[in-house]
Amino acid sequence: MKEMHKEDQKYQAYIAILKEELVPAMGCTEPIALAYGAALARDLLGEMPSKVDIQVSGSIIKNVKSVIVPNTGHLKGIKAAIAAGLVAGDATQKLECIAHASQKEQEIASLLDTLPMTIHHIENGHVFEIIIRCEKDNHYSLVHICDDHTNVIRKEKDHQVLFTKESAKQAQKTDRSLLDMESIYDFINTVEIDEIAEVLERQIAYNTAIAEEGLTHDYGANIGKVLMSQADDLVTKAKAYAAAGSDARMNGCELPVVINSGSGNQGLTCSLPVLVYAKAYRVSHERLLRALALSNLVAIHEKTGIGTLSAYCGAVTAGAGAGAGIAYLLEGDYKTITHTIVNSLAIVSGMICDGAKASCAAKIASSVDAAMLGYEMYKQGQQFKGGDGIVVKGIEKTLDHVGRLGREGMKETNNEIIAMMIDEE
Template identity: 55%
Template sequence: MGCTEPIAIAYGAAKARAVLGELPDRIVIAASGNIIKNVKSVIVPNTNGCKGIEAAAAIGALAGDETAGLQVLAQVSAAEKEQLRGYLARTDVRVEAAETEHVLDIRIRAEHGADTAEVQIAGEHTNIVRIARNGSLLFQKEIETPSGDSQPDYDCMTIADIYDFAETADLEDVREILDRQIACNTAIADEGLRRDYGANIGKVLLKAYGADIRIRARARAAAGSDARMNGCEMPVVINSGSGNQGMTVSLPVIEYAKELHASKEQLYRALLLSNLVTLHEKEGIGRLSAYCGAVSAGAGAGAGIAWLHGGGYDAVVHTIVNALAITSGMVCDGAKASCAAKISAAVDAGILGFEMYRNGQQFYDGDGLVRKGVENTIRNISRLGRIGMKETDKEIIRIMIDQ
């Protein structure tokens, strides 16, 4: 519940408070640049409209459930919300840039009198790598992306294998998580269209362009982001560590399934395709970068939409390549209201990529980053996001911090 980066800070602060055993009277948050970028401008849920790193850490320490992972703020009471501003006013909460080589790195130091507790999260949003109390080390492990039997091996995936799996998987293996994605993400899209959140991109799309399926697909994904980026207290099912990407891969596909009167089984298989295509695209880029994650998710949604229209493997791969060629330069300048508009653009690219294919049009090898073969194009996009945009990322962060 809530944008993933501030929720990770709230989780770390809640864990630090639990280790400390007291409500902190001083909190220091040292975070990597990408964390600072993605928390700076987003409203934290269950804070009565507060935004930023200080609010995320304070509500986590004050009222977070340290056992609940990314649902850390789900059970904050109305009374605790009201206590937050007073707690912030009397508590020394400081933010520092962490000297770190890790893109995702959060270090929380909580103090009460002479007692201290330290918690570090790195690599993944709930991956605690270090815990200490009063200088004594309680827990430590290597800072790396978690591995082991419980972790998926994304390196084994190709678009061909994903397509085969989506068509043949036993749906009982995936029904629970896909039902949860459908229910949660549909609910927050409904909320985004019902109430006033951020720049109301979902509502603007419908008002300005009408109710054609191509607009509705964009509007519902945007409306979910309108709500999520602006403090809505409803959960979503994420993709690649991102709620915005989780909504982008699912809501357009769900809307097209309704329009086409697809069966529930067809919807499940289209969602398998869109989710896994996006995970595959993002594996080479990483969780956080200067490359807007909605681009990958929009291409994934386009793949699911192509499949729902009866498109075969060729339709899916051409849709992906076309979509990536259209929006591959979109940058990530943090989580905030304009993410909804970027999602709309990414979904539009996914839809256009499919419409190009079924109208006999495509981008060819040598058209910019496009290479013959979908995997080669994905590798080029991954290289752009992971390596080519490193300096772009640093400059974006410098610009945002200097504001």
């Protein structure tokens, strides 16, 4: 292990990345991005529109179609998210912009029934793209979000451009190419814990609360509850807590989560299994925070190569991150951690993302299960080796392959999934 000093560029970058990525969001982040854009467009127009035109990329359609928009009385879909943003959105709160929308459920439902809204599927070379145009009388406003959930690249009103910028996702974010496994490992062992504690403590508090909500009440397919009814071993409990958080989040729970890589499900998967293991083994709170930092940074590193949205299920990368965090908790060294990641990815890298919905919880459970199998494999002297499918010698080369698979290899898969969903409507 090398000691990483504060003066090291990566030391400060990794702190910044954690703070940029681990932010609160309410509900599935794609419908919330739509609500955020609608609130911005309404504010620009200065009044409630009489007509709304919505242009979205296919992956937005995929990730909004089947998920409940929180605080709307269990409404689903693009138009519901737009209506919530128009009626109750507070754009200053970004991904928590409809946190108080439940007070206006009737107004949202009424607007959804009466406001003319048109939806257009666009493909302009961006996986993540939202363009919202609000009209009233002879006036209009336009908001363009691209490449990331709150990355507004254009604001326009009555043919006057009020704001514009480059669309590149990372334009205002810390360079993710600075991430690599050896440096992440050095960082989590040497970082002054007070510098990352606040953001991780918030993740612990928020994500634990929604997991317990999911285990206590009825949400979606109740995957967390089903798992808890099967067995009481530690692996099952870790899977159940992560799944229960998703059960609640995908099915209308009003509690926020702390996300990872733009995804609440990935934030839940990175954190909850690590928390379950930390409690069971009574590890120190400081070691827990270091393990959480590892889990989150590993997931971000993996997801950077894949991109914001893909047909590659993000639970897979987050599950591998959780496996790394748990391996660290249990005194695993660098080799144990990296082999846990590789073994996990070798098992479940074929899992597709077919949108946000109740079954995400089951995919999370499968990903956590694969991570723990990968950990146990290496503990017992077993591993998948270079040449086994997409696995190659060296953790970074394997992660490059995973990124290529998710970013390039699954493009057509993503297109077919979107086509199926559009044909169904």
